[in-house]
Amino acid sequence: MRIFIDTANLKEIKDAADMGLLDGVTTNPSLVAKEGYKDFKDLLIKICEIVDGDISAEVVSTISDGIVKEARDLAKIHKNIVIKVPIIKEGLKAVKILSSEGIKTNVTLCFSPSQALLAAKAGAYLISPFVGRLDDISHDGMNLISQIIQIYDNYGYDTQVLVASVRHPMHVVEAALMGADVCTIPFKVIDQLVKHPLTDIGLQNFLKDWDKLNKS
Numbered sequence: 329m330r331i332f333i334d335t336a337n338l339k340e341i342k343d344a345a346d347m348g349l350l351d352g353v354t355t356n357p358s359l360v361a362k363e364g365y366k367d368f369k370d371l372l373i374k375i376c377e378i379v380d381g382d383i384s385a386e387v388v389s390t391i392s393d394g395i396v397k398e399a400r401d402l403a404k405i406h407k408n409i410v411i412k413v414p415i416i417k418e419g420l421k422a423v424k425i426l427s428s429e430g431i432k433t434n435v436t437l438c439f440s441p442s443q444a445l446l447a448a449k450a451g452a453y454l455i456s457p458f459v460g461r462l463d464d465i466s467h468d469g470m471n472l473i474s475q476i477i478q479i480y481d482n483y484g485y486d487t488q489v490l491v492a493s494v495r496h497p498m499h500v501v502e503a504a505l506m507g508a509d510v511c512t513i514p515f516k517v518i519d520q521l522v523k524h525p526l527t528d529i530g531l532q533n534f535l536k537d538w539d540k541l542n543k544s
Contacts, residue, residue, distance in 0.1 A: 329504045332382070332512035334492065336360045336371060340515040341378050347522075352381035354434070354456075354492065354512040356412065357388060369405055376406040382454075384434045386412035395422035403431045410453060412436045415443045420450045427451030434490065441475040448485040454510065460493035469493070470502045477506055497521050 330351035333344045336359040344350050353375050365371045368385070375383050383406065387398040395418065399411040410432045413419040423433045427450065434454040435447035439462060447455045457476060459469025476489050488509035494500060497520050503511045513521075 329508055330381075330510045331518075332384075332490070332510055333518065334359070334494070334512040334514050336363045336365065336375075337515070338371075338374055338378070341375060344515060344518055345378050347518075349518075350379050350381065352383060352408075352410075352510070352512075353379055354384040354412070354490075356386045356436070369402075372402070372405050372409065376408055379408075381408060382410045382432070382434075383408050384410045384412045384454075386436065390414070390416065390418055392418040392421035392425070395419060396425050399426050399431055399433075400429075410434045412456075413452075415447055420446060423447065423450040423452055427453075436492070438476075439472070441472065441479055444476040444487075444489075445479055448480060448483075448487040452487045454488050454490045456490045456492040456512075458493035459491055459499055460495040462493075463495065470499065470506070473503060473508055474506055477508065 331349050332352040332354050333341055333350055334354045336355045341353055360368060372385055385402045387395050389395045389398050395413055402411060403409050412434045413423055414437050415435050423435060426433050432453040434456055435452040436456040438444050438455055438457045444455045457472050462469035462472060473491055480487060490510040490512060491503040491508045492512050494513050494517055497517060500511050500513060500521060
């Protein structure tokens with residue numbers, strides 16, 4: 329399973345990349361706004377310099393012609409740019425066009441298996457089901473991942489399943505057990521994945537014993 333980081337914070341991206349685990353980055357307008365960046369293209373260039381992998385850049389147009397225009401412009405920035413497109417009618421029209429031009433798309437804001445099916449039919453490179461947001465309204469987000477994987481396996485679709493809106497480490501573990509292609513994770517959750525209390529206790533004991541050995 330490929331691991332992406334879900335952030336627009338360059339320090340977080342660099343820290344995760346330094347651990348040797350990053351295969352890509354996902355951004356969205358909210359994450360970019362949170363960091364206060366004014367020049368989105370410059371931010372994408374900086375991210376591409378840190379991570380050699382898929383970098384998702386989201387369009388803001390909701391009309392197919394506008395989406396395609398934005399996508400073509402963003403795709404020129406770097407070969408690793410993947411265009412995030414919302415799963416709406418106009419988005420699907422744009423995905424079909426972009427796919428035919430060899431521009432990779434990440435169809436986002438997916439909340440149902442039927443939406444995922446349509447995205448695959450349109451030629452999406454990635455589908456992004458939002459598991460955490462489903463959990464927030466008392467639905468089983470990971471069940472959606474299972475359904476999408478089964479549908480894609482049934483018909484041999486090439487679209488990869490990217491688990492998004494990850495809230496905690498178990499979302500990541502379940503995604504890996506189900507065979508999801510990608511999981512995009514906030515830096516906070518990446519940090520949680522590394523830690524275990526028994527690791528901390530074991531390391532502390534090893535260091536104490538080593539100090540005793542060197543003092544004797």
